Amino acid sequence: MTTPSGDGPLSGLRIIEQVGAGSTDMGRVAVAFAGLLAQRFGATVLRLANGAPDPTEHWPPLLADGSSALHRFLTAGKGFGTVQPGDYLVTDDPATAAAWRDDRKVLILPTLDDSRPQSDLTVMAASGLLDIVGEVGRAPLALPGYQMGYVAGMVAFNALLASHLSSILGGTPLAGEVAVLEAARWLNWKNLLSEVSGQRAAGVGRAEEWQITRCRDGYIAPVFRDRDMPNLARLMRVPALLEERFATAAGRRRNLADMYRLIEAALAERTAADILVEAAELKLPFAQVQSPAQVAADPQMRHRRFIIEGPQGPMPRLPLLWNGQSVESRQSGRDA
Amino acid sequence: MTLKALKGIRVLDLGIVTAGAATSGVLADLGAEVIKIEGPTYIDPFRDWQGMGEGDWWEQSPPYRATNRNKKSTCLDLKSSRGRELFLQLVAMSDVVVENFRVGVLDKLGIGFETLRQANPHIVLASLSSQGATGPSAGNVSFGSTLEASSGLAHLMHYPGGKPQITGRALNYPDQIVSMFAAGAVMAALVERQRTGQGVHIDLAQRELSSFFVGEAFIAALEGTLPEDYPDGPPAALQALLRGQDGQWVAVTISAAASEGARQVIGAVTSEALGQFLAARPAAEGARALRQAGVAAEVVVAARDYADPYSPAPGNALALDDAGHQVKGQPIRLDGCDAGKAAAVAPLGRDNRYVASTLLGLSDMQYEALLAEGIFATRPRTAAAQ
Incomplete structure (x- = not known):
């Protein structure tokens, strides 16, 4: 999976990741995730050491030997080196970006319009993303892991590619700029749009029709619409689900507590596997809540070889196939 | 355009x-x-x-x-x-x-x-x-x-x-x-x-x-070290969601670098001290005071708090x-x-x-x-x- 074998979509592109005095923890992750995507797509990605230790080496989740799974994920296949003409820069340090020699650069800022200190959690707070998950009366739940840095890094990667395409399609490179808070608000566009179009957005405590439900050996994510109610009643062996009050989405939302009392009681003694088999027969696209280990072992993921061997151990490949092959295997010459 | x-x-x-x-x-x-x-x-x-x-x-x-x-x-x-x-x-x-x-x-x-x-x-x-x-x-x-x-x-x-x-x-x-x-x-x-x-x-x-x-979680899971309580964001000296006097939630992340500034405002970098500080004042005021000390602090908003029907939010x-x-x-x-x-x-x-x-x-x-x-x-x- 190492970069410079020369057969990835971005082969020949060199990208420099640099953090500096103005970097933040969130920005550090964003820069590294942008570089991760570039590396997986075949670019040569180099990290410029600034003399300071890399704190992500100690960030959770940690592995048995005390090293960081995050650090392994973010840095696999990257190298260290010096800047050459034509390199692109990804940084979250404004001074580093300002000093770069040309417009082949992307700067990731916490926000565009002020200099408030920000973290993943405060970005979620300020974007409305903490008004999505949780229970009334309890502190809201944050998205897991490093989502704000990853999303901003993905946006920065796209800015870099847009700039590069501009240059190779006959134009010039275009300096890119991305703000983590703007990217977070962009994710939340549906709720924003609901508000401005007069349909009050539904935050924590909303009547969510599809709720994670416990079964005998885990949890199920049920999905159903009006036309599915007869099959839902069959799956649950609960004729009461055919009552008029459950016939429409509005009715179901008004009677959510009653409906889920029926569903939970019906699923309590059944296994996830049993439920999913019958749901599939009834064309109900339910899913099981799976842990990462279960996902990795799932027949679909195994068939598509989602877990690949990285330089230091197994890790997820890019979530796509490229003419039927993983991008990483193309670079290393392995079969997909 | x-x-x-x-x-x-x-x-x-x-x-x-x-x-x-x-x-x-x-x-x-x-x-x-x-x-x-x-x-x-x-x-x-x-x-x-x-x-x-x-x-x-x-x-x-x-x-x-x-x-x-x-x-x-x-x-x-x-x-x-x-x-x-x-x-x-x-x-x-x-x-x-x-x-x-x-x-x-x-x-x-x-x-x-x-x-x-x-x-x-x-x-x-x-x-x-x-x-x-x-x-x-x-x-x-x-x-x-x-x-x-x-x-x-x-x-x-x-x-x-x-x-x-x-x-x-x-x-x-x-x-x-x-x-x-x-x-x-x-x-x-x-x-x-x-x-x-x-x-x-x-x-x-x-x-x-x-x-x-959540690719890093897969790496940890495959080595059997996935924690039960998964992190949300980089580690900090203190990170918490606590209510202001008006009942609104405030998200606070005190980085190691901001610890001294936070200590001067809230007395000690602990959940208890932070909770007492925020509970004694409106959420927006508490968040503002923390930010002035270099702490990342934001009131938890809903989309309606910054959506504007007359022009796009900043x-x-x-x-x-x-x-x-x-x-x-x-x-x-x-x-x-x-x-x-x-x-x-x-x-x-x-x-x-x-x-x-x-x-x-x-x-x-x-x-x-x-x-x-x-x-x-x-x-x-x-x-x-x-």
């Missing part, structure tokens, strides 16, 4: 609802010419969502309008042999096709990747599906909530000891990240094509993408279109510019003549004949589902 980076790139957009249509939307924001193609017997189901107002029902949906700005629109019957033939002529003069139909639909329509490649060896086809185009679950349908469940995301989000949680329909997190990721994959394919001359079929699985966004989450509607924005800025005001969504089939005449070289008479035959159309032959 859009950014200009992808000027000269033409995208045929068969995308529907969020994933596919929003992917093309990102490419449009960056300057590509995007032609949305719907059929008279199968229009984008998003047109049937939350529709209000007078006029044709298929033109009223705010989320459809928000997602499909900056595009041209043609209505071409891909189920007919003549429509398919015209589509393949368009493929021959285009760079990218984006689709997120159920796996196998493109082949059934007779426009699978091999057929597209025969029409244009340089074409990039981006297929976005739930589970990918191969494997025992390839035909499965999914929703945002089931993707969160089956990817590992829901497992990692819960109260201590509580049941897994999902963002659900309010956000559908997997549907939001896929459009930006897929647009990046398309751009990577265009970079490669520029170098090799070869097109590519991108087979993107949304479930895999959702898992990839930043690029929403943009204004040239009909005065707020639509989806674009967080990328290039060369100091953002994507600016968007071109309002095109009514169904508005650009049929452009496609027929300018691109396909048909005469007005030929176009009118195709319109009469129903190969081109300007209104659906289906009724609203609601």
Whole structure:
């Protein structure tokens, strides 16, 4: 999976990741995730050491030997080196970006319009993303892991590619700029749009029709619409689900507590596997809540070889196939 | 107005609802010419969502309008042999096709990747599906909530000891990240094509993408060290969600570097001290005082707290279109510019003549004949589902 074998979509592109005095923890992750995507797509990605230790080496989740799974994920296949003409820069340090020699650069800022200190959690707070998950009366739940840095890094990667395409399609490179808070608000566009179009957005405590439900050996994510109610009643062996009050989405939302009392009681003694088999027969696209280990072992993921061997151990490949092959295997010459 | 980076790139957009249509939307924001193609017997189901107002029902949906700005629109019957033939002529003069139909639909329509490649060896086809185009679950349908469940995301989000949680329909997190990721994959394919001359079929699985966004958790899980309580963000000296005097939640992250400043304001860097400090004053005032000490602190807001019905909130989450509607924005800025005001969504089939005449070289008479035959159309032959 190492970069410079020369057969990835971005082969020949060199990208420099640099953090500096103005970097933040969130920005550090964003820069590294942008570089991760570039590396997986075949670019040569180099990290410029600034003399300071890399704190992500100690960030959770940690592995048995005390090293960081995050650090392994973010840095696999990257190298260290010096800047050459034509390199692109990804940084979250404004001074580093300002000093770069040309417009082949992307700067990731916490926000565009002020200099408030920000973290993943405060970005979620300020974007409305903490008004999505949780229970009334309890502190809201944050998205897991490093989502704000990853999303901003993905946006920065796209800015870099847009700039590069501009240059190779006959134009010039275009300096890119991305703000983590703007990217977070962009994710939340549906709720924003609901508000401005007069349909009050539904935050924590909303009547969510599809709720994670416990079964005998885990949890199920049920999905159903009006036309599915007869099959839902069959799956649950609960004729009461055919009552008029459950016939429409509005009715179901008004009677959510009653409906889920029926569903939970019906699923309590059944296994996830049993439920999913019958749901599939009834064309109900339910899913099981799976842990990462279960996902990795799932027949679909195994068939598509989602877990690949990285330089230091197994890790997820890019979530796509490229003419039927993983991008990483193309670079290393392995079969997909 | 859009950014200009992808000027000269033409995208045929068969995308529907969020994933596919929003992917093309990102490419449009960056300057590509995007032609949305719907059929008279199968229009984008998003047109049937939350529709209000007078006029044709298929033109009223705010989320459809928000997602499909900056595009041209043609209505071409891909189920007919003549429509398919015209589509393949368009493929021959285009760079990218984006689709997120159920796996196998493109082949059934007779426009699978091999057929597209025969029409244009340089074409990039981006297929976005739930589970990918191969494997025992390839035909499965999914929703945002089931993707969160089956990817590992829901497992990692819960109260201590509580049941897994999902963002659900309010956000559908997997549907939001896929459009930006897929647009990046398309751009990577265009970079490669520029170098090799070869097109590519991108087979993107949304479930895999959702898992990839917690990729570090997979590494830990495979070594048996996945923690029960998963972190949210980098470690800090103290991170907490606590209520202000007015009951509003405040998110606070005190980094090691900000600890001394925090200590001067709240007395000690502990949850108890922070809780007492915030409980003694309104949330906004407490957050402001903490920020002045260099601490990351924000009141937990809802979308309604910064959505403005009269103009887009600051930043690029929403943009204004040239009909005065707020639509989806674009967080990328290039060369100091953002994507600016968007071109309002095109009514169904508005650009049929452009496609027929300018691109396909048909005469007005030929176009009118195709319109009469129903190969081109300007209104659906289906009724609203609601």
